[in-house]
Amino acid sequence: MRMGLAANALHHDQDDAALFRWLRACEQGIGELKLSLHAVGRTHAAIERSGCLAGYPGLLRYPYGREGGLMKLVAEVVGMHAPERTLDGAIYLIDPVDPSSVFPEAVALKRQCVIHQKPFVSTVASARDWIEMERIQAGLAPDPGANDLHVLEKQTIALIAHDAMKPQMMAYAADHFDVLARFAQRVATGTTGQQLNELAWSRGWPQGEQWVQRYQSGPMGGDAQIADLVLERRCQRAIFFEDPHVARQHEADIQLLERAVTTVTDETVCMTSPRVAARWADALRKRAALCRLG
Structure with a gap:
């Protein structure tokens, strides 16, 4: 598996910065x-x-951002007609007030991950x-260090879908109703929330x-x-x-929530495509079963 890797300066300029918290x-x-982590220049240098990851052969250096490193990640998320130049997604730890986080190549990286149904990972918790x-x-055993992420009964989940994606959200909720029902609370914006409630009522809620x-x-x-929550x-x-x-x-409102x-x-934790969210729900069931057996 190959993932692009980048982090804004805030996330690698101190020993306890976000990038290193995730790696440790x-x-x-x-x-x-x-x-395989295909890291743009400054992020790669910070890791070194x-x-x-000392001596880890899967850490690969890409050019610095000013030399086109992030642009190359975008192209390889799309795919460059060779397995070694096709990424399975991207981890981009974003500082929302860093101007480079809204450069065209940064926005395009997320957009192409969404279009191609590949993971776009933008927070430490998501990573x-x-x-x-x-x-x-x-098929590996659950990591106890990740247990805090899976106490769903104490968590709130936001379910948001734009108009063209509402059918996919309803299909997702129908397929994974058992997982979503485990959360302490679910929140959504107007129409999506109404449709989800109607689905729940049809399921006996x-x-x-x-x-x-x-x-x-x-x-x-x-x-x-929801951003305030x-x-x-x-x-x-x-x-x-x-x-x-x-x-x-209302693009500004959408960006507000992302920021x-x-x-x-x-x-x-944020997931931005039906394929990734379905893979997560499936893994969640498997992990819960393994924890019960353990």
């Missing part, structure tokens, strides 16, 4: 998965200075969660009792309301099915 927590899992998901899918707490529609500020550490996961092909009048997620990088 997941170094064993990275090795178990034989994960830190001593993390830890993704490694554990892939470990479980590889008490009529009139909300399975999902509804906020305003996205254009009316629902994304901002994220910033207050009252929403720990977000499944956000975006339509990357349509210009949206809130990356602001609390250690606390919030």
Whole structure:
């Protein structure tokens, strides 16, 4: 498996920065998965200075950003007609107030991951969660160090889908209703929330009792309301099915929610495509079964 890797300066300029917190927590899992990390220049240099992944053959250096390193990651997420030049996704630890996080190549990296249904991992919590998901899918035993991520009964999950993606969200919720029902609370913006409640009522949830707490529609500020929950550490996961092909009048609200997620990088997991979210739900069931047996 090959993943692009980049981190804004805030996340690698101190010994306890986000990049190193992730690597120290997941170094064993990275090795178990034989994960290839295709790191842009400054991120690669920071990892070498830190001593993390010392001697690891899967850490590959790409050019610095100013030399086109992030642009190369975008092209390889799309695929360059050779297995060694095709990435399975990208880990990009974002500082939401770093201007480079909104450069065209940074925005395109996420967009192409969403279009090609590949993981786009933008927070420490998401990176830890993704490694554990892939470990479980590889048949490895659960990592006790990831247990804090899986106490769903104490967590809130946001379920958000733009208009063109609402059918995919409803299909996802129907297929993985058992997983979503484990959460202490579910929240969503207007129409998505209503449709999810109707689905729950059809599954036997008490009529009139909300399975999902509804906020305003996205254009009316629902994304901002949920962003506030994220910033207050009252929403720990977000499944956000975006339509990357349509210009949206409330783009600023969408970006606000994304920025809130990356602001609390250690606390919030975000998934942006149905394929990735389905793989996570499947891994979650497998992990729970393994923990019961253990």
